[in-house]
Amino acid sequence: MNLSLYAVNAFLILDSTGKRIFAKYYSPPHSKEGEGSIFQSVKEEKTFEKGLFEKTWKTQNDILSYDGKLVVMLTVMDVAFYIVGGMEENEIMLYECLRSIRDALELIYKYIPDKRTILDNYDQLVIVVDETIDDGIILESEPSIIASRVTKGPVSEAQAIVSDFKEMGFMSGLQKARDKFAETILKGSF
Structure with missing residues (x-):
């Protein structure tokens, strides 16, 4: 058995007509040019996507083998989400990754x-996929953690200090608070 962290070959979102909304193909970063990549051109990718859509759109299959690859699919409203992996990959792991996205x-x-929502918020989609899958490695599978990484707003200095205190132990946090308080008094901005 060839065990590898590189479980995902592609992540795709196709609309109800089979047109590409989002597609990201992965190959291990240490592989040589053309080696490890499942397709050599965009034309081959689109041909694969068209055939995959034709085989899956009207069916109820969530997990299937297509063109020598393991494909996991979720249909939501008017879009289909796909994760493509090697035949030796764990389909439950791929399904959980897809579901978490x-x-x-x-x-x-x-x-x-x-x-419509995906196209209007495309930037957030890209970040969600990047936070979940990196170079074909599944990084995260908890939807709330992924969403929190995408939606974090700018952090004020006060919030950063409170966050720092939460991560420290009680005594070291107390000492840091004393130091910050003393520094504020000395600056005269209290």
Whole structure:
């Protein structure tokens, strides 16, 4: 058995007509040019996507083998989410990764993602996928953690200090608070 962290070959979102909304293909970063990549050109990718869509759109299959690859699919509203992996990959792990991306998008968008919402918030989709999958490695599978990484706003200095205190032990946090308080008094801005 060839065990590897590089479980995902592609992540795709296609609309109800089979057109590409989002596609990201992965190959291990240490592989040589053309080696490890599942397709050599965009034309080959689109041909694969078209055939995959034709085989899966009207079916109820969530997990299938297509063109020598393991494909996991979720249909949501008017879009289909796909994760493509090698035949030796764990389909449950791939399904959980796909589900976590969909659920993170639901948390961010506040409702079920459809084509219009995805296109209007494309930047958030890209960040969700990048926070979940990196070079084919599944990094995170908890939707709330993924969503929180995407939606974090700018942090004020006071929030950063409170966050620092939360991560420290009680005594070291107390000492840092004393130091900050003394520094504020000495500056005369209290």
